[in-house]
Amino acid sequence: MRRTRGRRARTSRDVVLTSLNTALLLDAAVGSRFCTAVFGVLEPHEEEGFTVTVATGGHPPAYHLRGQGAVEAVQPKGGMLIGAIAGAHFASHSIHLAPGEGLLLYTDGLTEVRTLGGEMIGEEGLTRFLSARTASVSAAAVIGDTVDFLDAMPHGAGDDVALLALSVPLADAADGLSATATAYTIAPAGETPVTDxxxxxxxxxxxxxxxxxxxxxxxxxxxxxxxxxxxxxxxxxxxxxxxxxxxxxxxxxxxxxxxxxxxxxxxxxxxxxxxxxxxxxxxxxxxxxxxxxxxxxxxxxxxxxxxxxxxxxxxx
CATH class of the missing domain: 3.30.750.24 (STAS domain)
Structure with missing residues (x-):
């Protein structure tokens, strides 16, 4: 995530993903290297908090956490996989992150974790988990609860999981305009179900x-x-x-x-x-x-x- 202002903010998100796409296609390992990515820009909102613009290249949706179980997926439409094809186009979407709200970003290892029955939780399961939370939507609390959620899964994480949460403190708890961030990474579990x-x-x-x-x-x-x-x-x-x-x-x-x-x-x-x-x-x-x-x-x-x-x- 990046905090900036003005026209530079409006153009940088597209340039970053386009440049990454070009670099991967020029790499000697072309044919085997491609990725998904999300790139965000924070700008002070005209009233309070921040305007967050999220640009994506085929990445899973972020989640806007408003507190009290209010959860909304942030998924720009049209962002393509990065490094797969020349001329890929990318999409962006802006939200207002107000004081007392948070944003969760993650890699797909989170939604691919399996239940006891062997099914992936998917975006539906992640949404249910986030909606059921009654704790604060502060960045540290969201990451802590998500890690505990993964630890409770019978097979653990089958793939690498990267988590990043942002939050804006309430006005009476903040010293001026500020946002906090907490990141966490998880390696795959040692044992996974036998596959066919x-x-x-x-x-x-x-x-x-x-x-x-x-x-x-x-x-x-x-x-x-x-x-x-x-x-x-x-x-x-x-x-x-x-x-x-x-x-x-x-x-x-x-x-x-x-x-x-x-x-x-x-x-x-x-x-x-x-x-x-x-x-x-x-x-x-x-x-x-x-x-x-x-x-x-x-x-x-x-x-x-x-x-x-x-x-x-x-x-x-």
Whole structure:
């Protein structure tokens, strides 16, 4: 987060994310490095507190904490994944952070923590937790309660978690215009549930391959998905259709594998098409802006028909 004023504040958020996107694409490791990010600017509000402008590149929503269980997601629409494609555009949104209010930012390791039944808490679970809090929304209190929440989970954090909370003290507790911040990072837990993954290439015809993916896509299985899909591309099947209807779990590692497959297919003038996409993954595609690049079809049969039509159009 950055505190500044005037025109510089209005332009810096876009420049920062655009510059980061360009730098990642120029890196020698292009094809394997991309990220999500959030960048914020604080400006004194004309009445009290601060105007906070949050710019995002495919990052999970921040949460505006108003106290007494009032919680609102801050999610600019249209921000794309950083370092995935040239010309990515980013989105921003402004809120008024008044005295006695707070803002929570985090990485997706928080929403990917699993319950006793093995389900991710997701944004819905995080919202329920924050709404149920009765304590202060001060930065330190919010971080402390969130860490306790994670510690209470049966499997702990399955991925790195970074937390950042901001708060504006009440007028009678503050010495002039001020904001406080507290940050915290958590390493993955030592033990995670055993996961299952399968990729079956059912249909291969010329430069097209249809593969069915089943099981869980996480930090352990995502490399296998990427390796097997790239093997199909190397065999000459530059157009891939992945049927994800039997995928029961997908975290950011699985999503990143899909992005890597998309980029590799693109280098050989191929395509990646998804079918029967689970709801959570579809939300990630929308969040990162990749739904504009990766065609999604309700079933594998629909995807095959669409591919045939596109080939017929190309040769007409």
């Amino acid at each position: 993954f399968r990729l079956t290439a059912q249909h291969t015809d010329g430069d097209l391959a249809l593969a069915h993916v089943a099981g869980e896509l996480d930090i352990d299985t995502a490399p296998h998905l990427r390796a097997q899909a790239l093997a199909l591309i190397e065999q000459g099947h530059r157009h891939l259709i992945l049927d994800l209807g039997a995928v029961t779990f997908c975290d950011s590692s699985g999503f990143n594998a899909l992005v890597g497959i998309f980029r590799c297919a693109k280098t050989v003038e191929g395509t990646l098409v998804l079918a029967a996409v689970p709801d959570r993954l579809e939300r990630l595609l929308n969040l990162t802006g990749l739904d504009t690049l990766l065609p999604v079809h309700p079933t594998a049969a629909h995807a095959l028909v669409a591919h045939t039509r596109s080939q017929d159009t190309a040769t007409a």
